[in-house]
Amino acid sequence: MNNMKIAVYPGSFDPVTCGHMDVIERAAGVFDKVIVAVLNNSEKNATFSADERVEMLERATVELKNVETRAFSGLLVEFVREVGASVIVKGLRAMTDFEQEFQQAHINKRMEPTCDTFFLPTKQMHSFLSSSVVREIARYNGDLTGLVPDEVQEKVIDKLSKI
Numbered sequence: 001m002n003n004m005k006i007a008v009y010p011g012s013f014d015p016v017t018c019g020h021m022d023v024i025e026r027a028a029g030v031f032d033k034v035i036v037a038v039l040n041n042s043e044k045n046a047t048f049s050a051d052e053r054v055e056m057l058e059r060a061t062v063e064l065k066n067v068e069t070r071a072f073s074g075l076l077v078e079f080v081r082e083v084g085a086s087v088i089v090k091g092l093r094a095m096t097d098f099e100q101e102f103q104q105a106h107i108n109k110r111m112e113p114t115c116d117t118f119f120l121p122t123k124q125m126h127s128f129l130s131s132s133v134v135r136e137i138a139r140y141n142g143d144l145t146g147l148v149p150d151e152v153q154e155k156v157i158d159k160l161s162k163i
């Protein structure tokens with residue numbers, strides 16, 4: 001398909017949460033293909049390695065046939081060009097996310113005018129959820145049911161309880 005609409009959903013995914021999954025599933029229903037792009041920039045100190053984050057996303061999205069996961073480094077717009085995407089998808093949990101996301105969307109549009117950012121409001125039940133909240137709960141062996149996909153729960157607890 002030549003005019004396939006490819007969307008990139010970028011983030012740290014450290015680790016993937018149910019909030020991320022909600023955005024991925026909804027974007028997959030709208031665009032022909034969704035590429036989940038895992039940031040692997042050395043200045044961001046991630047808890048999980050890029051390989052681990054990609055692997056967790058691959059497990060969680062195995063049923064979504066038009067979704068693939070890849071790591072990227074450097075500028076997001078370079079990656080967007082490389083994969084032939086025309087859309088960046090971002091989830092918004094609350095107005096507090098908006099300012100930074102708005103700025104990034106404008107900067108990305110300036111660097112790559114052919115690419116637009118589409119914002120999806122996350123479900124209200126996920127508005128409190130973040131990877132850092134998940135890491136905090138996992139560190140103390142708390143229950144992650146409904147916060148991270150079932151497929152990755154054990155891996156997240158396992159890694160964080162050893163830190």
Ligand code: PNS
Nearest residue numbers: 010011012013039074075076077104107
């Ligand atoms: O999950 P996060 O940490 O909020 O994701 C942020 C991300 C990866 C989308 C953003 O940091 C990013 O796009 N980084 C790549 C570097 C880049 O392109 N910066 C210019 C946009 S401001």
